[in-house]
Amino acid sequence: MYAGQSVTLTMTPGGIAELVLDTADASVNVLNSQLQDELGQALAALGTSFDVKGLLIHSAKPAFVLGADITEFSGLFAHEATEISRWASKVHGLLNLMEKLPYPTMTAINGMALGGGMELALSTDYRVADSRCKLGLPEVTLGICPGWGGTVRLNRLIGAENGLGWMLSGKPVNAQKALQQGAIDAVFEADVLLDEARAMLQTVIREEQDYLSRRSAKQLALPASEQTETAMQALRDQFGKGLDSRYPAAPAILDTVTNAMSRDFHEALAMEAKTFGELATGSVAKNLIGLFLNDQFLKRETKRWAKQAQPVNKAAVLGAGIMGGGIAYQAALNKVPMLMKDISNEALDLGVATASSILDRSISKGRMTEEGKAAVMANIHSTLTYEGFNELPYVVEAVVERADIKKSVLAETESKLPDHAILATNTSTISVNELATALKRPQQFCGMHFFNPVHAMALVEIIRGEQTSDETIATTVAFAAAMGKTPIVVNNCPGFLVNRVLFPYFNGFNRLLMDGVDFERIDKVMEDFGWPMGPAYLADVIGLYTMVHADQVMEEGFPERMGHSDRPIIETLLDRGGQGQKNGLGFYEYGKDEHGKRYKRRSALVDEILAERVSRTEDVSDAEIIERMMIPMCMETVRCLEEGIVATATEADMGVILGLGFPRFRGGVLRYIDTLGLSTFVAQVEAHAEHGPLYQLTSGIKERARNGKTFY
Numbered sequence: 001m002y003a004g005q006s007v008t009l010t011m012t013p014g015g016i017a018e019l020v021l022d023t024a025d026a027s028v029n030v031l032n033s034q035l036q037d038e039l040g041q042a043l044a045a046l047g048t049s050f051d052v053k054g055l056l057i058h059s060a061k062p063a064f065v066l067g068a069d070i071t072e073f074s075g076l077f078a079h080e081a082t083e084i085s086r087w088a089s090k091v092h093g094l095l096n097l098m099e100k101l102p103y104p105t106m107t108a109i110n111g112m113a114l115g116g117g118m119e120l121a122l123s124t125d126y127r128v129a130d131s132r133c134k135l136g137l138p139e140v141t142l143g144i145c146p147g148w149g150g151t152v153r154l155n156r157l158i159g160a161e162n163g164l165g166w167m168l169s170g171k172p173v174n175a176q177k178a179l180q181q182g183a184i185d186a187v188f189e190a191d192v193l194l195d196e197a198r199a200m201l202q203t204v205i206r207e208e209q210d211y212l213s214r215r216s217a218k219q220l221a222l223p224a225s226e227q228t229e230t231a232m233q234a235l236r237d238q239f240g241k242g243l244d245s246r247y248p249a250a251p252a253i254l255d256t257v258t259n260a261m262s263r264d265f266h267e268a269l270a271m272e273a274k275t276f277g278e279l280a281t282g283s284v285a286k287n288l289i290g291l292f293l294n295d296q297f298l299k300r301e302t303k304r305w306a307k308q309a310q311p312v313n314k315a316a317v318l319g320a321g322i323m324g325g326g327i328a329y330q331a332a333l334n335k336v337p338m339l340m341k342d343i344s345n346e347a348l349d350l351g352v353a354t355a356s357s358i359l360d361r362s363i364s365k366g367r368m369t370e371e372g373k374a375a376v377m378a379n380i381h382s383t384l385t386y387e388g389f390n391e392l393p394y395v396v397e398a399v400v401e402r403a404d405i406k407k408s409v410l411a412e413t414e415s416k417l418p419d420h421a422i423l424a425t426n427t428s429t430i431s432v433n434e435l436a437t438a439l440k441r442p443q444q445f446c447g448m449h450f451f452n453p454v455h456a457m458a459l460v461e462i463i464r465g466e467q468t469s470d471e472t473i474a475t476t477v478a479f480a481a482a483m484g485k486t487p488i489v490v491n492n493c494p495g496f497l498v499n500r501v502l503f504p505y506f507n508g509f510n511r512l513l514m515d516g517v518d519f520e521r522i523d524k525v526m527e528d529f530g531w532p533m534g535p536a537y538l539a540d541v542i543g544l545y546t547m548v549h550a551d552q553v554m555e556e557g558f559p560e561r562m563g564h565s566d567r568p569i570i571e572t573l574l575d576r577g578g579q580g581q582k583n584g585l586g587f588y589e590y591g592k593d594e595h596g597k598r599y600k601r602r603s604a605l606v607d608e609i610l611a612e613r614v615s616r617t618e619d620v621s622d623a624e625i626i627e628r629m630m631i632p633m634c635m636e637t638v639r640c641l642e643e644g645i646v647a648t649a650t651e652a653d654m655g656v657i658l659g660l661g662f663p664r665f666r667g668g669v670l671r672y673i674d675t676l677g678l679s680t681f682v683a684q685v686e687a688h689a690e691h692g693p694l695y696q697l698t699s700g701i702k703e704r705a706r707n708g709k710t711f712y
Helices: 033-047 070-076 081-099 116-122 150-158 160-169 175-181 190-206 211-219 226-240 249-260 265-280 283-306 322-333 345-364 370-377 403-414 432-436 470-482 498-514 519-529 535-542 544-557 569-575 604-613 622-642 649-660 669-676 678-687 699-707
Strands: 007-011 016-021 054-059 105-109 112-114 126-130 134-136 186-188 315-318 338-341 380-383 394-397 422-425 445-450 459-464 486-491 588-592 598-602
Touching (some): 007 033, 033 081, 070 283, 081 116, 081 265, 105 116, 112 116, 126 175, 126 190, 134 175, 150 249, 150 265, 160 226, 160 249, 175 186, 186 190, 226 249, 249 265, 265 283, 283 649, 283 669, 322 338, 322 370, 322 445, 338 345, 403 422, 422 470, 432 445, 445 470, 459 470, 459 649, 498 535, 519 622, 535 544, 598 604, 622 669, 678 699
Parallel strands (some): 016 054, 315 338, 394 422, 459 486
Antiparallel strands (some): 588 598
């Protein structure tokens, strides 16, 4: 009947037309423009046949459809909102044609149906899924709303409360929950899904079941009454409480759904298209879509490196502290047996306790069973000796952050390993080149910087030293990915990428403190900007000793930029006994009140220090606080890109998002500059030039601004 590059349509002897989605030269189906065009042609072919009694849609891929083709969004979203709305309305028309076919239609969903794939399935009369299937409308995570009828059909099918649960979380729903809510009609095992779907559709045809009433149920509006408005207001109150206005998609979805439930079907679709267009033209959608594409880029880079990697089927970590225990846990969780070595049983006990406590928290949240914990812990083997190291392909050193101790441990360990083994150091600041001087095989050595807490932080910085081989990098990248982490390869320099761009931010913080700006105000302004915590609170969480040590490394490495005109307040705070959350005293005091409730309150100690050390009070606006905090971080990130410390803007931005918690809705540091506009950013930097070398433009960014060249 029809054969394209992505869609084929065939007629079966039983009168069922089967529309199969199978995009050529691709591992998955996405609803790109080509598939949409071919779907339209297949529907036209159906319209010329009078022998069809029913239509079954299914996929020849391991998953049904993974949504729209996000790579097409960049070009589309450059248009005006009205043009984007018209595009969404065009797809509405396509799915409306599907829904108007003069016979019953069914979708057999295998593996996964997300976004546009779920909306395609909703346009048919019946939906069946395999037992492991995941279904969802995740558009909110991209800063947009469902645009192909999802806000209308799903909510009228399963109720607005259930539908909003899908759309506002963006999380996929399993087949059983979808069945319970009424989003699908049956669940079968994967190996019989198609046979059962065919049989079910034949039963509908043979028994002349009322499929038309099922269609009308997806289109039926609620009555426009006071009772309906009360119910919709209750949903606005229920779902609106925790929404973040900095992410406009969720509030827009809530508003659109609750206002459209009592509207005519086609009017409701028009409301959806209008909301889609408005969201798509916003900076948040562009940033979040950019973030999605950045993530896809990193996955492709990881796969590219993996082709050169040697397998790591067992490994070891040296040092059983919080970091060592976390690394051992992460590997063991992903089924890589780990030896955890230290020089005392007390240290080993701490490492084991670290892994055990993470698993216990997972059990308490229902994410892990006791049996699962036992299986993970069985993959961690504590040792005080090097027994078994002669068979290991990979070892991560995670001892105390002192170059002399690390060199000694690395040299001793290298002598116990087979010649092909790779050694990595989990250092956050110490030069990989310096540590490599202690080794006989520096080409098999690199940095593997995990972030604390290891189990919660996705990023791993892979640091290439001057003599590190490609195979070493490739194996390390593959090992990090096998541990469930996102690796980014950077070149060696003080602080590498993440810490190198973080400490100029803190340098800006100290300058604001010395100008008399209150630290609680700075925290609030930067949290309103989007950071999960302000700089004072973040310093306490990191630990003031670690902060001071790393800052001194950065000052030594880049004295012309990262030196301080005033001694950092953090150093004085550390000298007076403040360690941050570690001992409950830093910029804030931490503890429990008489009722056992945790508190965080302003530290009296820091007020004493500020009163002693700060002698001026400048009038600084909130906008200036943001500029003075962000310019040093932005410019240092630019320098890292220009110097080749990081290869691409994508990797730089993903590093600060995954490693520092940079606001996701802003898309990364370099995308933030693009959003501001190069000319605006350059003007901001020039306006603050008096604050020192961290507030100076590079020749490279000046040239970008002159040529109108962006980072993306």
